[in-house]
Structures are given as structure tokens and as C-alpha cells.
Amino acid sequence: MFRATIDAYLLRDSVEILSVLVDEIRLRTSSDGISVKAVDPANVAMVTFNLDSSAFDDFEADEGEIGLDLTKISDILGVADKNDKVYMELNENSQNMSINIGSFSYTLSLLDPSTIRSEPKIPQLELPAEIILNGTDLRRAVKAAEKISDHMLLGVNDDVFYMEAEGDTDKVRLDLPRDQLIDLKPDDVRSLFSLDYLSDIVKPASKSNEVVLELGQDFPIKINFEIANGIGKVGYLLAPRIESE
Amino acid sequence: MFRATIDAYLLRDSVEILSVLVDEIRLRTSSDGISVKAVDPANVAMVTFNLDSSAFDDFEADEGEIGLDLTKISDILGVADKNDKVYMELNENSQNMSINIGSFSYTLSLLDPSTIRSEPKIPQLELPAEIILNGTDLRRAVKAAEKISDHMLLGVNDDVFYMEAEGDTDKVRLDLPRDQLIDLKPDDVRSLFSLDYLSDIVKPASKSNEVVLELGQDFPIKINFEIANGIGKVGYLLAPRIESE
Amino acid sequence: MFRATIDAYLLRDSVEILSVLVDEIRLRTSSDGISVKAVDPANVAMVTFNLDSSAFDDFEADEGEIGLDLTKISDILGVADKNDKVYMELNENSQNMSINIGSFSYTLSLLDPSTIRSEPKIPQLELPAEIILNGTDLRRAVKAAEKISDHMLLGVNDDVFYMEAEGDTDKVRLDLPRDQLIDLKPDDVRSLFSLDYLSDIVKPASKSNEVVLELGQDFPIKINFEIANGIGKVGYLLAPRIESE
Numbered sequence: 001m002f003r004a005t006i007d008a009y010l011l012r013d014s015v016e017i018l019s020v021l022v023d024e025i026r027l028r029t030s031s032d033g034i035s036v037k038a039v040d041p042a043n044v045a046m047v048t049f050n051l052d053s054s055a056f057d058d059f060e061a062d063e064g065e066i067g068l069d070l071t072k073i074s075d076i077l078g079v080a081d082k083n084d085k086v087y088m089e090l091n092e093n094s095q096n097m098s099i100n101i102g103s104f105s106y107t108l109s110l111l112d113p114s115t116i117r118s119e120p121k122i123p124q125l126e127l128p129a130e131i132i133l134n135g136t137d138l139r140r141a142v143k144a145a146e147k148i149s150d151h152m153l154l155g156v157n158d159d160v161f162y163m164e165a166e167g168d169t170d171k172v173r174l175d176l177p178r179d180q181l182i183d184l185k186p187d188d189v190r191s192l193f194s195l196d197y198l199s200d201i202v203k204p205a206s207k208s209n210e211v212v213l214e215l216g217q218d219f220p221i222k223i224n225f226e227i228a229n230g231i232g233k234v235g236y237l238l239a240p241r242i243e244s245e
Numbered sequence: 246m247f248r249a250t251i252d253a254y255l256l257r258d259s260v261e262i263l264s265v266l267v268d269e270i271r272l273r274t275s276s277d278g279i280s281v282k283a284v285d286p287a288n289v290a291m292v293t294f295n296l297d298s299s300a301f302d303d304f305e306a307d308e309g310e311i312g313l314d315l316t317k318i319s320d321i322l323g324v325a326d327k328n329d330k331v332y333m334e335l336n337e338n339s340q341n342m343s344i345n346i347g348s349f350s351y352t353l354s355l356l357d358p359s360t361i362r363s364e365p366k367i368p369q370l371e372l373p374a375e376i377i378l379n380g381t382d383l384r385r386a387v388k389a390a391e392k393i394s395d396h397m398l399l400g401v402n403d404d405v406f407y408m409e410a411e412g413d414t415d416k417v418r419l420d421l422p423r424d425q426l427i428d429l430k431p432d433d434v435r436s437l438f439s440l441d442y443l444s445d446i447v448k449p450a451s452k453s454n455e456v457v458l459e460l461g462q463d464f465p466i467k468i469n470f471e472i473a474n475g476i477g478k479v480g481y482l483l484a485p486r487i488e489s490e
Numbered sequence: 491m492f493r494a495t496i497d498a499y500l501l502r503d504s505v506e507i508l509s510v511l512v513d514e515i516r517l518r519t520s521s522d523g524i525s526v527k528a529v530d531p532a533n534v535a536m537v538t539f540n541l542d543s544s545a546f547d548d549f550e551a552d553e554g555e556i557g558l559d560l561t562k563i564s565d566i567l568g569v570a571d572k573n574d575k576v577y578m579e580l581n582e583n584s585q586n587m588s589i590n591i592g593s594f595s596y597t598l599s600l601l602d603p604s605t606i607r608s609e610p611k612i613p614q615l616e617l618p619a620e621i622i623l624n625g626t627d628l629r630r631a632v633k634a635a636e637k638i639s640d641h642m643l644l645g646v647n648d649d650v651f652y653m654e655a656e657g658d659t660d661k662v663r664l665d666l667p668r669d670q671l672i673d674l675k676p677d678d679v680r681s682l683f684s685l686d687y688l689s690d691i692v693k694p695a696s697k698s699n700e701v702v703l704e705l706g707q708d709f710p711i712k713i714n715f716e717i718a719n720g721i722g723k724v725g726y727l728l729a730p731r732i733e734s735e
Contacts, residue, residue: 109414169599
């Protein structure tokens with residue numbers, strides 16, 4: 001059983017967060033809320049997503065798993081105004097979901113969860129450096145790097161968080177000292193990341209005032225932020241690229 | 246003889262209404278105003294368009310027929326501001342039309358009307374159901390249907406006007422009961438239409454507060470609305486598609 | 491030595507003015523400011539550009555020549571907000587330029603000036619007619635002409651400046667009498683120009699309230715305007731096309 005009502009804009013943000021890495025998801029439901037874990041087809045990046053039942057206007061759910069095509073939901077949400085409510089109800093027998101937005105009613109066929117890639121095991125990583133910054137600062141740095149290169153170095157040195165990209169002949173560097181960050185737990189670390197992934201991930205993150213980065217030396221980066229005033233949590237994990245000297 | 250002055254925005258709307266179905270028109274002129282009847286190349290949809298002489302700032306015309314390329318007029322109107330006046334004058338001897346917009350003067354060569362498809366005979370249809378609704382409601386329904394399918398069912402059942410589209414696996418339905426419509430003359434009818442056509446037609450109609458639909462059982466649909474505060478009248482007729490069960 | 495600070499928007503406008511004709515420039519520096527002379531690859535149009543040292547917040551330069559890739563600078567300026575300052579400093583030993591915008595620092599490799607096309611000799615032309623008009627009027631005329639043809643006639647007749655374009659069948663003409671111009675030194679002249687070039691040149695010129703055109707009979711046109719309240723000067727020279735009767 002799954003029956004829920006939610007703001008259209010919050011559902012749309014949630015879909016965008018997941019669409020960055022995958023087109024189809026296994027949505028896990030429980031009486032506490034909904035959650036998703038997914039890994040991109042190339043096994044380079046993971047996302048974990050949780051939205052508490054309190055983010056919904058109404059919420060009733062059993063433990064379960066629902067297979068969803070994100071592109072279709074995104075299409076359906078196209079008719080919604082920002083302030084519309086979306087009502088969803090699972091029809092277990094017919095394996096579809098009813099979705100109502102205003103006077104519109106959709107019947108969306110579900111995917112068989114067993115045909116969707118299994119949930120990844122999220123590795124337990126202890127990453128020594130932590131940087132908390134505004135999402136727009138992160139996005140500007142990534143956009144600047146894209147003009148120069150297809151990968152980007154993120155690091156901490158003394159009390160400065162830096163992002164650096166190097167092309168064949170040119171270089172760009174952004175230094176954000178502690179006083180331009182929200183918080184910093186420094187450690188001498190640096191890792192290189194693919195801008196293909198980073199620029200996609202940074203789009204939803206850029207809406208957040210507080211993005212938490214966890215960095216290690218040539219280790220994956222964790223990018224965490226909250227949505228819906230903390231009722232929802234998003235975590236990306238992106239593998240590093242090997243630096244060729 | 247044909248000489249007329251008209252608001253640029255009204256001429257632009259008129260061109261858009263006709264361009265939905267055809268690129269070239271036979272413009273019929275008389276002392277009462279202008280009118281066009283046209284059918285699309287595939288014979289699936291027709292448009293009738295009338296604009297009374299009172300919609301013009303100045304208007305003088307004999308009975309006549311002028312062959313016009315709508316794309317060219319649309320290009321010319323690109324230089325006009327919303328509040329500009331457009332002055333047009335037929336030069337019968339040289340078979341062209343002078344068009345003045347602000348300090349710009351155009352000389353537009355005319356098409357020989359005999360090279361343009363003849364005016365269609367508009368069939369006399371008695372359609373039992375009539376639905377009057379806001380143009381934006383109609384457009385939202387068509388946009389929702391396009392995400393799911395390439396055709397769309399329009400029907401009336403009891404006191405509810407409904408629009409439904411069904412894809413291979415998914416379905417969308419919009420129910421508008423009488424109290425969400427401007428007016429309804431109910432009758433148990435339904436017809437299926439191609440979204441290719443419907444979505445084009447609905448664009449100009451969506452600007453109107455009152456769009457009148459006339460529906461029958463597996464019959465063409467009439468879509469009528471007014472422009473320029475009722476001084477102009479637009480009627481589309483769209484043939485139904487066969488429902489394959 | 492070259493070290494300068496300038497408003498991002500002014501640098502962006504300068505890059506746009508030059509990019510219309512060339513991708514790479516030899517930037518000439520002196521204690522008075524910067525200047526560029528360039529000719530397009532097809533030898534049809536030239537640009538001269540001067541920006542006085544007083545247009546900069548800080549400016550220190552020796553006589554010199556710097557080879558720049560305009561596309562790269564334009565990319566870099568993508569991160570700047572309208573009110574950002576751009577700090578540039580030449581590193582003579584490493585043949586690159588440091589560019590700082592906010593917290594961003596770029597290292598831009600320079601081009602060897604000897605690999606860039608030489609500065610053109612600007613011909614001394616005495617053109618009898620001079621028209622001073624608003625840049626937006628010029629741009630509207632060029633846009634109207636583009637809909638009809640790929641070349642455009644500019645001329646003066648009595649006290650009227652006119653622009654005319656003729657397609658296979660249609661014609662557009664804009665007459666601007668003296669009272670719709672800022673100033674006019676009349677002379678009976680006309681020349682034909684390629685709209686390919688004219689429409690590019692007119693884009694930056696359209697931002698200026700006063701564009702000075704100098705015209706002769708089948709001679710090149712000079713298009714001059716100022717930027718930064720007169721601290722910068724821009725001059726385009728565009729060769730005429732032969733009129734085929």
C-alpha cells in the first residue's frame with residue numbers, strides 16, 4: 001500500500017535529483033517515508049535520497065518497492081503549477097499508479113523492480129576533510145572549469161578550499177579561504193573528478209544554501225545537502241579519476 | 246481596390262491563426278471586411294476566418310481576392326512593435342501590395358490566387374454537444390495528452406466534458422464537470438482526434454477566454470472563438486480519426 | 491609590462507566588438523591605453539578599436555603587442571557578474587596572462603603575435619556623406635533587410651537617408667528624413683553592402699545612441715561609435731559589393 005499527497009515542486013526537485021544519474025528507480029516505501037539508492041550505468045557515481053513522511057501532506061505506506069520511470073513522471077509533472085498538489089496511489093493488482101494533479105488523472109504503468117538495477121552497497125568511507133559552502137559557489141566553480149578542461153581538482157590546503165582545472169595550455173583556480181566558506185574541517189587532501197558527472201550533480205546541489213563536501217586524498221567525494229527544510233536528505237558519491245602526470 | 250490600416254498585434258494574431266493550417270491564402274475582400282477559408286494540404290482540417298471592417302482603423306475595399314504568402318507577412322511583421330499600425334494598399338496593376346509599418350515600406354509581390362488551393366466547401370454539420378471553456382484549459386489538456394500519445398479522445402458523459410489520451414501503457418484523463426466549464430449542452434458523444442493537428446489549432450485558441458467546441462459521435466469537431474472583442478471570428482473544423490480497438 | 495583592472499561588462503563589450511570580424515588579435519599596449527586593428531579573413535571588413543587608459547580602474551603598460559584568443563577570453567568572462575572587476579597581468583617570461591575575477595584566477599596562455607595576421611593599413615578615405623543616427627534604428631533596418639535579401643543598399647538622397655533591400659520579388663525600404671536623424675551631411679551617394687557583414691557589425695553598434703556612418707558612391711562605408719562614454723572608440727570599414735543590374 002502506498003498513498004501520498006505532496007507539493008508538485010518538491011516532487012519535481014526530487015525527480016531532478018535522481019535523474020542526474022538514472023532514468024529508472026526502485027522507490028522504497030515504508031511508514032517513515034520514501035527512499036532511493038541508485039548507481040549510474042557506468043558505476044562512477046551513486047545517489048542516496050530520503051524524504052520523510054512529514055514532507056507529505058498525507059502519507060500512508062507499507063514496506064515495499066515500486067519501479068518507476070523518472071522520465072514519465074517528469075513529463076506528467078509538466079502540467080502542474082508550482083503550487084499544485086500531487087496525489088499518488090498505488091494499485092497493487094493492476095501494477096500501476098494513479099496520479100492526480102488538479103483535474104488531471106494519470107494512470108502510470110509501473111516497472112517490475114526486478115528489471116531495474118539493484119540498489120548499490122554504499123561504501124563506508126572516512127573522509128578527513130569537510131567543506132561546507134553555498135551551492136551557487138560550487139556551481140560557478142564547476143562552470144568555470146568546464147570552459148578549460150573535462151576534469152577538475154578539488155582540494156584543501158591549510159585553511160583554503162580550492163578547485164582547479166587545467167587544459168592543454170590554460171588553467172583556472174578558485175581559492176575559497178575559510179572566511180568565504182560556511183565551515184571547514186581542513187586536512188591536506190586532493191582528488192580529481194570528471195566534470196561530466198560533477199556538472200550534472202552540481203545542478204540540484206546549487207539550489208541549496210549549505211552543501212557539505214567530504215574529501216580525501218584520491219578518494220571519492222561525498223556531496224550532501226538537504227531539501228524541504230531538512231525533511232529530505234540527498235547524498236552523492238563520485239569516484240575519483242586517476243591523475244596522469 | 247484594397248486599402249487598410251490595422252494594429253500590428255491583431256494582424257499578427259490573424260496570420261498565426263491561418264498559418265496553423267496553410268502557408269498561402271486567398272484573402273477575400275469586400276466592403277464589409279476580410280475573410281479566408283482554407284483547408285490543410287492533407288484535407289484533415291479547415292479554417293474559416295472573418296475580420297469585420299470595424300477591426301481596422303481605416304478600411305476601403307472592393308469585392309476581390311488577393312493571394313498572400315503568410316510566411317512573408319509574418320517576416321515583415323517582425324519589425325513591428327506591439328502598438329505599431331500597419332498600412333496596406335493593393336497595387337492592382339503591378340500585382341503587389343505596399344505595406345508600411347512606421348518608417349518602413351515594403352513592396353510584397355502577390356501570388357496568383359488561381360495557383361492557391363481553392364476554398365473548401367464548409368460542410369453543414371449538426372453536432373449535438375456543445376462545450377464552452379477557457380482556452381488555457383483546453384491547451385493544458387492537449388499538452389498533457391501529447392506526453393502520452395499522438396491522439397486524444399474528446400467526449401461528454403452526463404454533465405462532464407472529458408479529454409483522454411492513452412499510450413501503450415499509460416493513460417491521462419481530464420474531467421471538467423459543468424461547474425468548471427463556462428457552459429455545456431450535454432449529449433453522450435465521443436470522437437478521437439490527431440494531436441498533430443489539435444496541438445497546433447489550440448495555440449491560437451488558448452488566448453481566448455471562451456472557446457466553443459461542438460462535438461458529435463465519431464464526427465468532426467468544431468472549435469470556434471472570437472478575436473478583437475468579437476469583431477473577428479475563427480472557426481476550425483477537424484476530422485476525427487478512426488478508433489482502433 | 492601590462493597590468494590593468496577593468497569592469498567586466500566593458501571588457502565583454504570590447505571582446506564582442508572585435509569578435510565580429512576575428513577570433514585572434516594582436517593587442518597593442520602603451521602607456522595611453524590599448525588598441526587593436528584587424529581585418530577579417532576574407533579582407534572585406536576592418537575594425538579599429540581604442541580604449542584609453544582612463545577606462546581602466548588601474549592601468550600600467552609599456553609599448554608592446556600581446557597575442558590573444560578572443561574565444562577563450564569570452565569563455566572566461568562567462569563567470570563574471572556585470573559589476574565584477576577583471577584584473578589582468580602579463581607574465582612576460584612564461585608568455586601567459588593572469589586574469590582574476592572575484593575569487594577566480596585564470597592562467598591564459600598567449601598566442602605568438604607573429605602567427606596572427608598582420609595589422610591592416612587603414613585606407614584614408616574622404617567620404618562625402620555623413621549620417622548620425624541611433625544604433626537601434628540602424629539595427630532594425632538591417633534586420634528587416636535580412637528577411638528579404640542578402641545585401642542592402644544604403645544611400646542619401648536630398649535630405650533623406652535611406653536603406654533598401656530587394657529580393658527576387660519583394661522590396662523593403664526605410665526612409666529616415668533629417669528630422670529622424672541626429673545629424674546629416676547630405677550628398678547624393680549610394681553603395682551596396684553584404685548583409686552577412688552588416689548584421690554582425692550592427693550588433694555592437696546598436697547599443698550606441700550615436701552611430702556615425704560615412705558613405706560615398708560605391709565606396710566602403712565607415713561605421714564609427716564610442717563606448718564607455720567616449721573613452722573608447724570603434725571604427726568599422728566595410729567594402730561595398732558590386733551592384734548587378
